[in-house]
Amino acid sequence: MIARLVWIATLAIVAVIIAGLQLDRQTRRTSAIAQGVPELFRSAAQFPIAANALAGPDPVLALSEAEKLVSRRPMPAEHLRVLAQAQFAAGDYNQGTLTIQYAAQRGWRDPLAQESMLRLALSAGDKPEAARRYAALFLRRDTRDELLEELGREVLAEPEGAGRTTLVDIVSGGERWHNQFMNRGARVMPPDAFAEIVRSTIAQGARYDCGLLEQAGRVVSARDEAIGASFAEIVDDQC
Structure with missing residues (x-):
């Protein structure tokens, strides 16, 4: 009896995990559902959440969500760019400048990162x-x-x-x-x-x-x- 309960509980846990991961994956196509993804499972969902926070009125929240994004998925240049924008919005210009440089080095195809680096280069006379x-x-x-x-x-x-x-x-x-x-x-x-x-x-x-x-x-x-x-x-x- 106990073994059966453990087995059922295990299946239930696995089902919850799979559902959470699937919901997170679906946000790549339907970003509107990102807020509905439980915090534990947010990976792809964190990008639209951070982007929405960046567009909002609270720079502290935007920075927090952007830091979560980069901690969970640090490789994409777009994620570093969002973090840089959040750092600029929060008034951390030195760190934002460094972050946008990393973003531009990592992703030549990210237009906002390239534009930012171009303007920084012009400011530096380069x-x-x-x-x-x-x-x-x-x-x-x-x-x-x-x-x-x-x-x-x-x-x-x-x-x-x-x-x-x-x-x-x-x-x-x-x-x-x-x-x-x-x-x-x-x-x-x-x-x-x-x-x-x-x-x-x-x-x-x-x-x-x-x-x-x-x-x-x-x-x-x-x-x-x-x-x-x-x-x-x-x-x-x-x-």
């Missing part, structure tokens, strides 16, 4: 690092053009400066994204910076599709007629 972060954002199709325009005005402001020369090296070494650079760069980069980068990469051996060059030239001309005229010379020389 244009090469800012240009590398700009390239990471540029390659993400979901990065807003308006953000790239805003950041490009700062990163690529100086003719033949460190920001532009760093991007020249990146574009020259990345033939697989030449088409994306040509299509998007003409729209979002400062026209003179875009023309300089195209000219410099061609000098380093890059070869662009003539149709894309001509299309980019039209976009540049619509934004800046004088730069468009000089860009037409690049097109003539290349094609």
Whole structure:
């Protein structure tokens, strides 16, 4: 009899554990149920809970939930980024700066971490690092053009400066994204910076599709007629 009760109790405990783990896993698809996951089983559920707390009015609660998130799942860069945001909101700027650096090093695909690192690099006067972060954002199709325009005005402001020369090296070494650079760069980069980068990469051996060059030239001309005229010379020389 006792053995049977122990067996039933064991099955009940296992069932509770499995239900808790399944509920936690389901939050990856349905984040609204995260608060319903018992504290003991929160892993995936902790991310939406921390994110919701961060959007709320209590920075102390946001920091507490973000610390729980990182203690339970420390690897994803997005989790470190949430912790950094919570630290900034709580006024711990030094620790927040360190945390966002760790997040950006760990996850080049996290756009908010990259943007934060870009702005930190600009504040420190490190244009090469800012240009590398700009390239990471540029390659993400979901990065807003308006953000790239805003950041490009700062990163690529100086003719033949460190920001532009760093991007020249990146574009020259990345033939697989030449088409994306040509299509998007003409729209979002400062026209003179875009023309300089195209000219410099061609000098380093890059070869662009003539149709894309001509299309980019039209976009540049619509934004800046004088730069468009000089860009037409690049097109003539290349094609």
